[in-house]
Amino acid sequence: xxxxxxxxxxxxxxxxxxxxxxxxxxxxxxxxxxxxxxxxxxxxxxxxxxxxxxxxxxxxxxxxxxxxxxxxxxxxxxxxxxxxxxxxxxxxxxxxxxxxxxxxxxxxxxxxxxxxxxxxxxxxxxxxxxxxxxxxxxxxxxxxxxxxxxxxxxxxxxxxxxxxxxxxxxxxxxxxxxxxxxxxxxxxxxxxxxxxxxxxxxxxxxxxxxxxxxxxxxxxxxxxxxxxxxxxxxxxxxxxxxxxxxxxxxxxxxxxxxxxxxxxxxxxxxxxxxxxxxxxxxxxxxxxxxxxx
Amino acid sequence: xxxxxxxxxxxxxxxxxxxxxxxxxxxxxxxxxxxxxxxxxxxxxxxxxxxxxxxxxxxxxxxxxxxxxxxxxxxxxxxxxxxxxxxxxxxxxxxxxxxxxxxxxxxxxxxxxxxxxxxxxxxxxxxxxxxxxxxxxxxxxxxxxxxxxxxxxxxxxxxxxxxxxxxxxxxxxxxxxxxxxxxxxxxxxxxxxxxxxxxxxxxxxxxxxxxxxxxxxxxxxxxxxxxxxxxxxxxxxxxxxxxxxxxxxxxxxxxxxxxxxxxxxxxxxxxxxxxxxxxxxxxxxxxxxxxxxxxxxxxxxxxxxxxxxxxxxxxxxxxxxxxxxxxxxxxxxxxxxxxxxxxxxxxxxxxxxxxxxxxxxxxxxxxxxx
Ligand SMILES: Nc1ncnc2c1ncn2[C@@H]1O[C@H](COP(=O)(O)OP(=O)(O)O)[C@@H](O)[C@H]1O
Ligand SMILES: [Mg+2]
Numbered sequence: 098x099x100x101x102x103x104x105x106x107x108x109x110x111x112x113x114x115x116x117x118x119x120x121x122x123x124x125x126x127x128x129x130x131x132x133x134x135x136x137x138x139x140x141x142x143x144x145x146x147x148x149x150x151x152x153x154x155x156x157x158x159x160x161x162x163x164x165x166x167x168x169x170x171x172x173x174x175x176x177x178x179x180x181x182x183x184x185x186x187x188x189x190x191x192x193x194x195x196x197x198x199x200x201x202x203x204x205x206x207x208x209x210x211x212x213x214x215x216x217x218x219x220x221x222x223x224x225x226x227x228x229x230x231x232x233x234x235x236x237x238x239x240x241x242x243x244x245x246x247x248x249x250x251x252x253x254x255x256x257x258x259x260x261x262x263x264x265x266x267x268x269x270x271x272x273x274x275x276x277x278x279x280x281x282x283x284x285x286x287x288x289x290x291x292x293x294x295x296x297x298x299x300x301x302x303x304x305x306x307x308x309x310x311x312x313x314x315x316x317x318x319x320x321x322x323x324x325x326x327x328x329x330x331x332x333x334x335x336x337x338x339x340x341x342x343x344x345x346x347x348x349x350x351x352x353x354x355x356x357x358x359x360x361x362x363x364x365x366x367x368x369x370x371x372x373x374x375x376x377x378x379x380x381x382x383x384x385x386x387x388x389x390x
Numbered sequence: 391x392x393x394x395x396x397x398x399x400x401x402x403x404x405x406x407x408x409x410x411x412x413x414x415x416x417x418x419x420x421x422x423x424x425x426x427x428x429x430x431x432x433x434x435x436x437x438x439x440x441x442x443x444x445x446x447x448x449x450x451x452x453x454x455x456x457x458x459x460x461x462x463x464x465x466x467x468x469x470x471x472x473x474x475x476x477x478x479x480x481x482x483x484x485x486x487x488x489x490x491x492x493x494x495x496x497x498x499x500x501x502x503x504x505x506x507x508x509x510x511x512x513x514x515x516x517x518x519x520x521x522x523x524x525x526x527x528x529x530x531x532x533x534x535x536x537x538x539x540x541x542x543x544x545x546x547x548x549x550x551x552x553x554x555x556x557x558x559x560x561x562x563x564x565x566x567x568x569x570x571x572x573x574x575x576x577x578x579x580x581x582x583x584x585x586x587x588x589x590x591x592x593x594x595x596x597x598x599x600x601x602x603x604x605x606x607x608x609x610x611x612x613x614x615x616x617x618x619x620x621x622x623x624x625x626x627x628x629x630x631x632x633x634x635x636x637x638x639x640x641x642x643x644x645x646x647x648x649x650x651x652x653x654x655x656x657x658x659x660x661x662x663x664x665x666x667x668x669x670x671x672x673x674x675x676x677x678x679x680x681x682x683x684x685x686x687x688x689x690x691x692x693x694x695x696x697x698x699x700x701x702x703x704x705x706x707x708x709x710x711x712x713x714x715x716x717x718x719x720x721x722x723x724x725x726x727x728x729x730x731x732x733x734x735x736x737x738x739x740x741x742x743x744x745x746x747x748x749x750x751x752x753x754x755x756x757x758x759x760x
Contacts, residue, residue: 278473278475280471280472280473280475281475281477281478283437283440283442283462283469283471283475284469284471284475284476284477284536285477285488286441286442286461286462286463287440287441287442287462287463287467287468287469287489288463288488288489288492288536288540289463289489289492289493290463290488290492294492298477298488299477299479302478302479303478303479
């Protein structure tokens, strides 16, 4: 709507806009309020939480709860905060995200641009992987990890997430690459480039948006995963999601809401960070059409 | 043996026959046009020459070498695509030198080649731009540069001008013709545009539904079409096809032509022998619009010139000529008349039929009779 219409139309559109923005603002508040409560609670002392109001701002800002959540809170028997578990998560999330993205890109490249007999069947079979619920594969996966001798290890957890994530990343990349004109590959073949060089020099440089989609998606999925983490790891190898759960459930008399809040935010920060850095590519990658040459 | 030899080449996808036995010979340095309506298999044939598609049966020779089982990079060819297919992430310079790079041409030589090619195509100032920053015509030039840089023995063009606007298309057409003369290499050029085919080609292969309907020089294809399809496809406006009965005339035979109620029997000018068996039957008379024109007194009386009276149904001025629509034997017939001699809608005109290049076709087989 532009403002060029008659004054009557303008009046209507202005009223409409007020309603739209009002609704949007309300939605924003609805989603931001919990975050606000979390942040402000994490900065208060326990006394202030007990005496004060949930929505009030902290009177004396204190980072003590954050320090404790990071390095002192008890998660079960150990009382060393989330620190160690945070790095546990980083250690398996980073390789799992990178491997699924790289292999997914490669799979997508083959399925979209080097069709072979049965490639459509392969693709359909891979798609089924997107619809298998976590719970279904727990037992067979535990068995497999045991046989491979990597049960309860970081590599084991990486493998689980790679296997589970490949269906998704392959789908992303394949669907992105079918929109890339096939003539590019033909031209490169005539120029003398082979399978790998075409991927590396021609196709991969076009893939930034979809790589970002894959990274954000996989990072969020794997970082936030609880079930695989709780089943396939134990003790001091557990991911931060499991540790957070333990921290909140470990009661030593009073519930330290400020520490719990700080811990929850710490567990969520990396995904927020990834969105902030790569988010603008996310929408672009999901909606990107043909590559305009 | 010539630059390119296509022998009885077939292509099938499953049970579908896309190409049904193609035979084409191209001499060194010739400009071959493959022209035909969309979907007739031109691109498929070109892809097979390039090695991007497999050959179902038959043989393809490039420079005397059987290439059926060679990969594209070993065929010594270059190709220009309809969509240009420039690598989006590379600059024009990188696009042009990519193939040289892969063939391990030393850097100094590579730079020299890019420089020379850029000069030939006048794209020096565009070399550091990405394809997205180039206009359609400029991309076209870069795509041609990429092909030229490799100095192959055979160039393949797949409808390279069809994405350009009309004016630019005419410019680039001339430029491609000049380029061919300068480079002197064999070119196979696919188009669905018969004007491009006539202007560019040394030889034209007119295709329909996976078959070559006629293979010859532009003049042969235009003046001596082998069948109704070629006659109708080449030339704009299209050749007129007038169904006419063969009747007796004096001692011999002639053509019965009815225009606005007036019946005339025209002599056959040397085609009597071949048309004798059609006495009492209908043939299709093919006459190009430029052979139906206003009466020029100086020419009347020549044996291949006939004059008939017709009523103008529609007059369409195009500038240099006016196209008049008249009816002969119940068919709409287009005549190309000088504007000064044109008549308006509803008026009568004396038309001169020039039978020097007339073609007769069998209505059943659609083949040329005489
Ligand atoms: N991969 C394929 N599988 C099945 N049919 C195809 C394939 N590629 C092309 N065709 C068919 O072959 C015919 C010729 O196509 P094409 O060579 O592109 O025609 P043109 O370039 O003359 O317009 C078309 O009818 C098309 O549908
Ligand atoms: Mg085509």
